[in-house]
Amino acid sequence: MPIYEYNCEHCSYKFDKLVMSHNTDVKxxxxxxxxxxxxSTFSVGHDDNISGNLPPGVGPGMCTNC
Ligand SMILES: [Zn+2]
Structure with a gap:
């Protein structure tokens, strides 16, 4: 069962509530x-950028313009 997070537009009170159906009237x-x-912000959005983090051209014999 999903738990949603709500934020009151009147007093800015923040709470989370277990919602049984889509038509639940939350106040x-x-x-x-x-x-x-x-x-809902579980573990989405943290993109570990490992694959695109190759080291720059370090190594012997890389110079072609000496
Ligand atoms: Zn309120």
Whole structure:
């Protein structure tokens, strides 16, 4: 079951809630105001740039213009 993170648009209270269905009417528990659903940020977006991190042309005999 997905847990979504919400941010109240009225008092900026941030909370997460277990949502059973798409039609769940989520309101701020503090002020009963309207909330905005935030994107779930698990482990997406951390791009380890290993493959594109080759060392520069280091090695013997690389000079062709001496
Ligand atoms: Zn609120």
């Amino acid at each position: 701020c528990p503090l002020c009963q105001g309207g909330v905005k659903k935030l994107m």
